[in-house]
Amino acid sequence: MDKQAYYITTPIYYPNSNLHIGNIYTSVIADVLKRYKNLQGYDAFLTTGTDEHGQKIMNAALSHGSQPQQFVDKIAGETKLLLKKLDIDYDSFIRSTDPKHEENVQKIFQYLYDKGDIYKGEYEGYYCESCESYFTESQLDNGNCPDCGRKVDYHKEESYFFRLSKYTDRLRELFKDRPEFLEPKFRQNEMLNNFINKGLEDLSVTRNTFDWGVDVPFDNEHVVYVWIDALSCYLTAIGYGYDQEKFNKYWPASVHLIGKDIVRFHTIIWPALLMALDMPLPKKVFAHGWILFDNDKMSKSKGNIMYPEPLVELYGTDALKYFLLREFNFGSDGNFLSKKFMDRYNSDLVNDLGNLLSRTISMISKYNGGEIKKGKEFDAFDEDLIRLAGLTYDKFTSLMDEFKFNEALEVLWNFVRRSNKYVDQTEPWILGREEKYDRLNTVLYNLAESLRIIAQLVEPIMRNTTSEILKQLGVENFGFESAKEFGLIKEKTKVNKGKNLFNRLDTEEELKK
Ligand code: ME8
16 A cells, blocks of 8 residues: 655755754754654655745845856755755755746746736835845834844835735635644734734735846746745645656645744745645644744844754764754744753763663673573563553654654653663662572563663654664664564563763863864
8 A cells, every 4th residue: 555645845945055053953853754754654755945046045146256056056055965964864855946946937927827816017015135025014013024024125116916815715714724734823823913814915926126036937027026936846846747646646745844934925825826726735834933042043143153064063963853852842932052952962862861771781781691581570660661661652652743842852751761760770780689580681671672662762853873772782673663562672682782872071171162
């Protein structure tokens, strides 16, 4: 039987500069979600890419003394390398300058024009260059852009318009009938109160003050608005216009993962466009919060941008992914503090997980000649541990399904800590000294089995850690679902003493780096 498709997208990043921690946060979540879905038996497909047209990119290229194409080629190449370095397992990297995509944008534009959903008019209003969007005075937020908060300029120009107003009622119904469409839930009220219920105005969908964009097919004085171009990348990436079978398999998207600043584009403009194209709507849009730096949004002008490369080089991809998922509540803003990173590394990874593995493997080597054996004596501590293992699987998966990644990891680490407590409660070193093997074997078996379950559950987030734990335990990867069952390790499995999973950091020294 064919596996069920699960299509995930990240935003199509602007290649005006290299990706920082805030941008890659979405990519990391998307990667974890993809691995999680695949491990659960889905056929997950992840699209990412670069949003290469528009005035902002053109200006960035010019300020670097480059031609736009040359400039975006360079950054798109660097972005791919960075995603590889971060072990982000994407399936499609779509560039909006890809000729297949440009063709799609023109087809979409022509179709909507022929249908009467795009018409020519004149625009007068406020323009945000960063969002490449027009606003009326009443839409401004204290005179600034309601999406990103930046300064706006007054503009007047000839433009083509998309009849967004025509879709107001259907959008209102969408929010009413499908409360799961946009999460977190509080964002729904923002969209309804700030935009839909105020009445939507038709949207200017072309620009004629620059030419770095897809030409309007029948009027080369105009280029297509960058957001129409960017959003439809989600379609081109899975074969729209050139591989219908693939497209039918993956569309509609299971989830668009985005930052909170681009909710309006994804939950008003994008569904309205898809309605106009008579296409099914994505099943969900999930908007995460900002990763802040000292309580402030990262920005170049403030000089407080944090890039992921040094963290990965020093601490590895597993630690970075763990931290981003564990520390931040997906949906809310959170502060990135280097000290917090070090503290979590030392407490959760070195002390809790690393120690559990090293003490378990050492004891199996010392007392059992390196073999995991089944014991004959049991007590209430075992029952309690095994019961928690079962509950951990159920809670971990249901929290992952709700995109509550930090809580899922908290539940898993609760089990890691419980396993360490089990060592203290059962005191295997005393059992060993007194040669009580019937009991000692049970304890060591339960510890090995707990570690196996932890390794299987953590695989979507830390696959290298999973491999290392399983290698040291001497067991094969039985698959994610095997974490449901306690007792799969075979009698006389030989463990392999290995390196430390994570080495303790000297926080003071690390902070100087
Ligand atoms: O918006 N914390 O691209 P982009 C968390 N091209 N997320 C952050 C962040 C931070 N500090 N800073 C930025 C675009 N982001 C469009 C997308 S999709 C069809 C087109 C997030 O490169 C931001 O919220 O400006 C956005 O979701 C993503 O990075 C890409 O931003």
